Amino acid sequence: MTDKEWESLCDGCGKCCLHKLQEEDTGVVYYTNVACELLDVHSGRCIDYARRWRTVPDCVKLSARHLDELTWLPETCAYRLLAQGMPLPPWHPLESGSPDSVHHAGMSVRGRTIPEDDAGPLEDHIVDWNDL
Numbered sequence: 001m002t003d004k005e006w007e008s009l010c011d012g013c014g015k016c017c018l019h020k021l022q023e024e025d026t027g028v029v030y031y032t033n034v035a036c037e038l039l040d041v042h043s044g045r046c047i048d049y050a051r052r053w054r055t056v057p058d059c060v061k062l063s064a065r066h067l068d069e070l071t072w073l074p075e076t077c078a079y080r081l082l083a084q085g086m087p088l089p090p091w092h093p094l095e096s097g098s099p100d101s102v103h104h105a106g107m108s109v110r111g112r113t114i115p116e117d118d119a120g121p122l123e124d125h126i127v128d129w130n131d132l
Contacts, residue, residue, distance in 0.1 A: 006064070009082065011092050011102045014044040014109040015074040015132065016060070019122055022072070029072045031132050032125040035113040044103065044110035074132045076107055107131050 017039040021030045038046050038055055046052055052059045060070065062079055073080045078088055088095050091105035102108045112129070119125055 008094060009078045011078055012045060012099060013102050013107055014039055017046060018109060020072050021122055030126045032122050033113050033127045034116055034119040034122055034125050037116045041113045041115055044108045076131055
């Protein structure tokens, strides 16, 4: 798979750009509604994707060989689904033909997040969305 093909698997949901908390003893991951500083909370897209590591050094580059280590990927993530041998959902842009289908289906973080600078303690922002 080329880099362009790999990148096209991203549905643009923005869920990987949410801050997460993980319990050390159990490994349980908790999502928050707090967006990475580069995530535009209105569009649900990274505002500097190509150069994101300059601002956010711990931003993760998804790769096929590391998918099994990324246990925090949401259940709806195309990378995770394909690694598990599952099909893409009908709202995925590669299936629907529209980059907005993920938003129309309510499967993105668009309109559901707050900026990192406004958040305060992450523990106060844990969410239990059914699409994580």
